[in-house]
Amino acid sequence: MSKEAPQLESEKQDLEYSHVDNPMKDSESNKHDVVVLEDDDFGFTQAEQRSIIRRIDRRLVITVGAMYCISLMDRTNMSAANIAGMGVELNLINNRYNIANLVFFTTYVVFQPPSTILIRKIGPRLHLAFITLLWGGVMIGMGFVKNFEQLAALRTVLGVLEAGFFPSCVYLLSTWYTRYEVGKRYSVFYLVGCVASAFSGILAYGLMQLNGREGISGWRWIFIIEGTLTCALGIAGYWLLVDFPDSTRLTWSFLGQKEREWIVHRIQRDRGDTQVPPFNLKKFLGSGRDWKVWAYAMMFFNTTTLTYALAYTLPLILTKELHFSVGESQCLVAPPYAFAGIVMFAAAYAGDKLRVRGPIIIFNMVLCLIGLPIMGWAPHAGARYFGIFLVTAGANSNVPSIMAFQANNVRGQWKRAFCSATLVGFGGLGGIAGSLVFRTQDAATGYKPGMYTCITTAFLNIILVGLTGLDFRRLNRKADEQGIALEAHDEDASPDFRYTY
Structure with a gap:
């Protein structure tokens, strides 16, 4: 073997684990006219590789x-429709408003696992665009309901259609990026959703x-116009989505x-799971034997309990607890998001830069644990509104972090699909819990039972991060000492894989 072989191998490893967005490497690559290419580069310079990744990001x-x-x-x-008159017009007395929110998640949870199988069979473009178009039609229909029963029925159908969207997107994104690129991409993906939450009240x-x-009430126009926008985006998505x-x-x-x-080659190098074995139900469901899943x-679940509790109740808290007007409450939802x-x-x-995940989750939960007591017990409206900032930031930041x-x-492709379904399925269960956290009958107490529930979920997340981190450390040490392959579910599993904690 030549003396240059170790140096070439070292350079290949540097390229393999370097972050594709590293601006320093970009500037350095432009300083040289001669670029040495390796077989793993497929003939692309580092600048061309970064250009490809940016194209994937944009598209x-x-x-x-x-x-x-x-x-x-x-x-x-x-929540916006409720304070705009829906609750009065549809006579949403007692717990009817909570129930209308809850029924969405019953079907949302049940229909998620089949979606991650279906998206592999028919492709993201057809699957995601079609269900988006259909649920847009359901949203328009919600603008014409006459009673609580019709509203609850359409919310149930909406849950069926939206069930396939989020887990499919999470799964799709994970197949295009390496492990230490995906955190930032998940964040941008969810960040756009936060923008929606921020400005949906103003809209x-x-x-x-x-x-x-x-002759149509204002709250009905909310559903009709937003449903029309959904249909338009569903049609556009058929051409814009990628496989x-x-x-x-x-x-x-x-x-x-x-x-x-x-792209396939670099994913294979990073974690060794680009091959898609034939679907096997036993193997798919067998992923559930891993307690870490x-x-x-x-x-x-704990995180979405917090996020949905805020999403469904924040305008009500601003109007009933902090005594802002309806218009002020709709607009004051935006700054915390x-x-x-x-x-x-x-x-x-x-997280991507330092290659850590658990400490980021703990930091976000600490923000919630600081903000919740301020939000629930501070004597002044301004201070309580500041608490809302901390809770909203901590809870929503943890969605892409987790x-x-x-x-x-x-x-493994099918374990990844199973985990996407279970993760988002439990997120749907969190939606059920979140829709019941701040109950109407607790308004007189300042929603204190809901505050205690949210504090508990934040503490539980810190405990779970600690337990998984200890197990990751144990398994990584075992792999280092005994040379075993971790997460070796498929034939192409690489012995170099290590857990990130």
């Missing part, structure tokens, strides 16, 4: 982020001004064959 992350923006807006606009307030137009990197199905005006092969799911977006991206950037935590620590 994939932005498209699914925009569609998720609409999805999140459509499932959480009930709803604007649509309320159509009250009486064509899996290993798929042979055509994607309109995207990467060439050689570029896709390079349920730990990730439980973390997501805008702040959450900043914290979210900063946390994701730090998604990245899970994505970094599972391997």
Whole structure:
């Protein structure tokens, strides 16, 4: 073997584990006219490789982020419609409003596992675009309901259709990026959803001004206009969405064959799970024997309990507890979510840069544990509103953080699909819990039972991160000492894989 061989191997390793977005390497590559290419580069310079990744970011992350923006807006606009007159017109007395929110998640949870199988069979473009178009039609129909029963029925159908969206997007994104790129991409994906949450109240307030137009109430216009936007984006999504990197199905005006092969190769180097074995139900469900899968799911349950509790109740808290007007409450929802977006991206950037996940989750939960007592017990409205900032930032930042935590620590295409379904399924259960956290009958106490529930979920997440981290450390040490392959579910599993904690 030549003396240059170790040096070449070292250079290949540096390229393999370097972050594709590293601006320093970009500037350095432009200083040299001669670029040494290795076999693993597929003939692409480092600048060309970064260009390919940026094209994927623009086409994939932005498209699914925009569609998720609409999805999140459509499932959480009930609170805006409720204070805009829906509760009075449909006679949503007692717990009817909570029930109308809850029934969405019953079907949302049940229909998620089949979706991650279906998206592999028919492809993301057809699957995601079609269900988005259908649920947009359901949203329009919600603008014409006459009673609580019709509202609850359409919310149930909405749950069936939206069930396939989020887990499919999480799964799709994880197949295009390496482990230490995916955190930032998940963050941008969810960040667009936060923008929706931030400005949905302002949009709803604007649509309320159509009250009486064509004889239709203002709250009905919220559903009708937002449903129409959803249908339009669903149609556009058919052309804009991309397929899996290993798929042979055509994607309109995207990467060439050689570029896709390079993407598949770098994923294989990173975690060794690009091969898609034939679907096996026993193997698919067998992923559930790993206790860590349920730990990730439980973390997501705790987090979504917090996020949905805020989404469904924040306008009500602002009006009934902090005594802002309806218009002020609709607009004051925006700043906490805008702040959450900043914290979210900063946390994701730090997680990818430092290659850690657990400490980021703990930091976010500490924000919630500081903010919840302020939000619930501070004597002044301004202080309580500041508490809302901290809770909103911590809870929402943890959504992409936990998604990245899970994505970094599972391997194998069907286990990845199963984990996406269970993670988001438990997120749906969190939606059920979140819709019941701040109950109408607790308003007289300042929603104190709901505050205690939220504090408990934050503590549980810290405990779960600690338990999984200890197990990761034990298994990594065992792999180092005994040379065993971790997460070796498929034949192409690499012995170099290690857990991230």
